[in-house]
Each structure stands twice: as structure tokens, then as C-alpha cells.
Amino acid sequence: MKNRSLIVQRVSRWLAPFIFIYGLQVILYGHLSPGGGFPGGVILASAFILILLSRGKEEAGRRLPLSRAGRFDNTGALVFLAVGLLGLVLGGSFLVNFLQRLFPGRPFSLLSSGTIPINNLAIGLKIWGGIFLAVLFLSVLRVGGDPDRGLKTMEEE
């Protein structure tokens, strides 16, 4: 935590929420405009990675604890898989867009496209957790360091 520039810390603290909201927007409008779950998830994660880089892994780990990021990762994948299997059961083929017929919605409006926004949300959640975890682990594993100790201190916090 030492030797961190005050300007970098301040600016990143202001930027992070906006980056986060932008990520949410990219996910929620994924079926209407360029973007979607994967890029949106990366943007969500990058908000936390910015905190990690500017204010240290302890602070980032407090904002998004290890266990919660892991749960995001698993839940996102499971929701995606559930939508795929529901398509198999209800529509006859894996990942069939079974909601489209039930709730067609108005084309090009936010609530349309059936299962696609759900899948975008699931992928976004998974990528958010997954990318954040990957970077967090990279910041813990240092040459000559003790990876177990680094992770344990985080889990305790």
C-alpha cells in the first residue's frame, strides 16, 4: 500500500463506479447493440482490477471477496447451462430460444429476444468473477512469494 500516488488512488476511486455501470450497460443491451455478456463481464471485472492496481489487492479483495467471485463464476456457468438444458426440454434442441415464442416483446426494445438477455447476464456474471479471480491470483503469485499465505490472508479478511 505504500508508495501509491494520491492522484491515481483518487481518480481510480471516481472512475471505478462509472466503469462498472458501463459494463452493466454493455451486458443489458447486449442483444440490441454491439457488446454482450463477455465484453461486459470483462468491463465489470476491469472496474475491480483498477481498484486492485491502484489501491492494492487487500482493498480489491474487500470489495469483491474471493469466495463471492468464485460463486459468481459458478452461478453464471450454471445459469447458462440451465437455459441450454431448458431449451432441450422445452424446445427440442440444446440452447433453443424457448422464451421467444412465449414473450415475443417488441423487437429492438430492452425486454425482447427471449433467452438471449438471460444468457448475457449469466455470461457476464461468470466472466466478471472469472477474470477478476484470474488477475487476483496473478497478483498473489509472485516470484519467491508464498502463494498459500497470500491467499489465506485474503480469505481471512
Added chain:
Amino acid sequence: MTALLPLTVALPLGAAFVLPLLPRRPRRAGDLLAGLISGALLVLAGLLSGRAGVYEIGGWRAPLGINLALDGFSAPVLLLAATVGLAAVLFSSAHLDTYTGRNRYWALLMLMTAGINGTILSGDIFNRFVFVEIAVISSYILVGFSGRGRALAAAIRYGLLGAAAANFTLLGVAVLYALHGTVNIAHLAGSVPAAGTALPGPEILFAALLMLIGFGYKSAAAPLHIWQPDALAAAPAPVAAFLAGALIPAAGVYALARTLFTVFGPAEAFGWMLLFPGLLSMIFGALAAERRKDPRVFLSYQGICQVGYILTGLGAAMVLAARGEERAAGLAAAGAVFHLLNYGAAAALLFLAGGTAEPPGRPSRWSALAGLAGAGSIAGIPPLGGFFSKLMIVAALWFGGFPLLAAAAAGTAVLAPVSFYRRREEFLPRPAGHAGRTPPAMAAALILLTALVLGLSLAPLPGLRGRLLGPARRAVLDREAYAAYLEPGEGQRP
């Protein structure tokens, strides 16, 4: 029946993400889930064997959608992977007590299973690349799962080189996409011209070479084998069995054969590209095995030798198909696929049989006997499958007009039983006499694989030949049938 195809990937993938969420107690919950999923996969693979068809995910036709394809080549490999997978899971449940992080182990094993099944079934080369990476990245971690120095070193080396090799495959996919605007295997089979006896264009040659390096690394063919002896020697025994019996045959050899035969089509140049590493692996693996003390390293080098046989058979099939010698090409292709199955089953059996002797195991006489069946098949001792597949490859080389190659393959095949006989005390578990007792789960795994090894030995019988080897030969060589997959109204043809 092809409606079941996505389940072979979805079930283990789902289990992989449920497992980390399971509570630590009861400790056996993870074992139960992994066992149920693997059992279900074996039933699925059994139901799908002997069938063919295409499954369009989400109901979207290619090139808009992606598909899964089953034919005479992928169905037997799927069955092999499912049997080896169930055996590895059964064996692990009794073997894992020495490790911590049980549910993480199961999650990685399930992820690897999903990757392997996806690799076998995927109908386009980009998704195949992704599935191969899912399988091998999980395997990097599983190789180092014991956390001991030697295992970590092997895992890191395997992983770093594997990441480099993956880039070759990806670049190959990119070159093909740039040239033909599609990554669908059936579409590529219809649009990449088969070169035959002429030299293919430089860009196609380049793409094929990239694929050869990428998948050659995963099949541990010499000179790209250097990760394999270390990884197989340091990994937990069931992981070594899964690697040798499912990952190397599926993500390595099967993916390579499918790419070269179906995507690129028969050409003499590709045949020699396979024959060179094939012959090198065959001779080098057999010679290098002689000098290794560690029994698992000995088995690993013998495995490289077997991969050499498979690649030699495939290379000969490709050269002969390019020259239009259908009969000899068919014999070589059938022999290569048969040897792939024999090698996978026998190698997995050998690693598991050896694993019964690891602490705290006290192997019984029966586990040594099971190991003997595996060794017999790999060494090519007559009534067992490995003998017939090697014989088919040697005969195809001889009748196809490669007398020197046939002599080399036959000579190596004759040496193998000698080599195995001399090392029998080391790689077979030494029975602990009356105190010997194999845990029931381990015994079940050994019985399952012994049954597979013995069952495969029956495949060359005249009545059964048309069920396994005939469709496999057609699926490897008949590129037009695969390309016709996606013609409207003919989706179920091959």
C-alpha cells in the same frame, strides 16, 4: 438418438460447476456426483455407439450455428473415453484419500471429461480447438495436483509448452478461415481441394503443418513428446490413466486424424508428414523405454511407441488413399483406429494396475493379472487386440509398397514383448500375498478396463468386423460422406 449428443458435454460441464458449490460434508457427496455423471456418460456412449448423425445446437443450421457430429470414427473414441473416464473416477474415489481438495479434483476431472467429449464430437475446427484447450488446461492442474516438487515441475513444463502448441492450432484455424471463410468441418471438407499425388498449395501446406504441430504435441508424438513421460510419471495414477487412455487418444491423435483426413483430404504430402513423426515415435519410444528405471516412465515411452504405430498407420492410409489404392488404405486406416482404441484401453489399465501398489495400497493377485492383460495388449501378444492392430498396420505397409517401413514396424513389434517381459517385476504391482486386498472401487475400475481390453480383442472376428472396424475405416477415408452431412434432407446420412 442423436438428441442425446449435447448431454455428453452438458452433463460433465454442469457437474464441474456444481461440485465447487457442494458443502465439504458429507465428504462422499462429490464422489457420488462424479460417479453418477461418469456412469451416465458410459450409458450414453453405449447408446450412441454404432450410430451416426448431426446435432444442430439451438436448431441453427451451419454456418450460422455450430453442430456436433457422430460417425463411425467418433463413436468408438467416445466409448473409449467414457469407459476410461468411469474407471478413472472409480479408481480416484479410493485413491484420493491421500489428497486434500477433493471436490476441486472432481471438478477438474469433470471439466476435462467435458472437454474430451466436446473434442470428439465437435463439428467445427474452432470449437474443437476450444474443447481441446478446456481438456488440457484442466489436465495441467491435475498433473500437478499432488503439489509435490516433481509433479509441479512436470505440470508447469507441460502447461507452458502446451500453451505454445495451442497457438499453432489456433493459427492453423485462422489460416483456414481466411482461405475458405468457414470453420465448419463439413463445409471445409467440401471446399478444400484434395491434393492427391500433387503437392498442395503453400497456404494449405502451412495450415496443415500448424495443425500437425498443435495436435502432435497433444498426442505426444516424437519429437514433441517431451512433456509426456514427466507428466504421466508425476500425475496421480487415475489422472495418468485418464491422460494416456482418453486425452492423448482423443485430443491428440483423433483430432489430428480428423483434421488431416476430413478437413484437408488425402494428399501424399500429408501422408509423409504423418509417417515421419510416426516412424520416429515408434522406434525412439521403443528404444528410449529400454533405458528408463521408473516403471511409469517406461510405460510412457512405450505409449509414445504405440502413438507412433497409430500415426504410421494413418500416414500410410493417407499416402495410399492419395494414390487411389483403396484396399490397402482401408486396411491401414482400420488398423490405425483399432490400435488407437487398444492403446487407450491398455495404457489406462496399466497405469491403474500400477496405481494399486501406491501407498497405502496392498494389491491382490488379481490387480497384477489385470495389469498383465494391459501389458499383453500393448506388447502385441497374439489373442489380444494390440497384436491384431499391429498386424493390420504392418500388413497394410507391406501390401501398400512400403517394405522397409513394414520391416521396421514388425521389428519393433517383435521386440515389445521381450521388453515388457524383462520389466514385468517393475510395472506390474507386486501382490502382497494373503494380506493383499484391492478396495472394491479400484477393483471395479480394473474389471471395467480389463473387459474393454478383452472385448476389443474380439473386434477383428469376421462377424464383428463390420460393426466397429468397417464403419471406422469408412469414416476416416470417406471425406465426401462427411461433407454431405449438411446437405438439406441428408443430415442423418453418414
